[in-house]
Amino acid sequence: MSRISRMTLFMVGFRAHLLQAVWNFERQQGIGWAFALAPVLERLYPDRATRTERLAEHTAYFNTQPTLASFALGAAARVEEARAAGQGDAASMARLKSALGSTYAALGDRLFWFTLRPFAAACGVLLALTRPQSMSGALVLWLVYALPHVGLRAMGVLWGYEQGPGVLSGAFRERLEWVVRVLGVLGCAVLGVVFAWSLAPGGEPRPIAVQCALAGGLGLGLLTAQRARPSPTRWALVLGILGLWLALRR
């Protein structure tokens, strides 16, 4: 019979919001991982000395994409439960964390960082440009990202616990991959609309100099995007300083 209640798993999901609070170069998410898993360990190990020993073990290095870390936390809770019943050891837990960390990072980075975040930003900017007098741009940006992020973070622990380490394989993984592909295509379409609106907001074409600046920025941006360094921010900063210098020199 399960010794870990849904309430305990909910607490783990809630604490997962602080997974990166003590993020550092040495252990990365290690301390946050131990903090999130603490309610499960409290349930499984009534003896204080054993519990703190397990907590100290869990502070070891861990890093993955923070949203999907919830699935790893759920899977780890299940393995820890088996360990408390006498199956498994510290080495098997370390191997599990290492395997899940890299696997979930590979999927999560593409889904959240490379796709959902730019997509949310594109939707937000589109609304901010077309409806500048309303809060809808900020609200949509926030909701498009935060709803799946918070939802998966809360439910991920439960799903990870129910299905174990293989939770993000098979059909569920394929669905997430499909979402990545669809959002990529939709993002291109949204950007096309944003660019068209920037050229002629409300159907009124902007002056030719402004249209040239937009097109020039797009061309320069596509050229500089081929290399990771200097970063886009540094390029934008250089363009701004150059523009400022030219303006003040006139």
Next chain:
Amino acid sequence: MKLPLLGTLIAGGLATLDATPVAQTLASQPLVTATLLGALWGDWSTAMAVGTVLQIMAASTLPIGARTPEDYAIGGVVGAGVALTIASQAPYEQVRQAASLVGVLAGFVAATAGVPLLRAQRRWNEGLARWCEAELRAGREGALSQVHVAAIALAFAIGLAHCGVWLGIGGLLAPHVARESLRLAGAWHLLQPLWLGFGFAQLLHAFVQRRIERAGVFAAALVGAWLVIVAGGP
């Protein structure tokens, strides 16, 4: 003026928290913080002008793995905060536009300057983590909660202080910006679309990923939307 300034400082601290230590819901993104600050200062157009440019640049700045990217959480608050501070002192349209230019530049500089600060914060976290591990091995499990409270307080204080420094500099720049507002407003008219185009390119690059059919979707959407917008316009 004191209340919006105080609100901006607190927003700096809260944005720093949302960016990495707590929740990561994107409430710290420049468009969101600029919208809130615009409502707080009662100058929506300046805040949105700055927030949109910074947002489009922030969207392609990603915190992958152990990389320390530019800190657009603080850059967004600083950019909008500096622009609103300057614009509030001389509420004319050209001063607003000049303030937007200076605000965006301040946002870029603050985001870039935030990188070494973030690294320092993460090194301080190393010290906290080592202390926590030693305490746990000594049997004191309360150390986990204490170290989280300390790290969150540290992040909030850094965000607030960083924001405060840039708002102070913005306040000092205000008279100069007002004096040069005509020329700066002229530069804003060209730099804003240049930055937007540059930012769109970064996003497009992220979405297209060298797939020709996706580039086709962008082109089709651009042409289709242009026709609808222009034909459907007044």
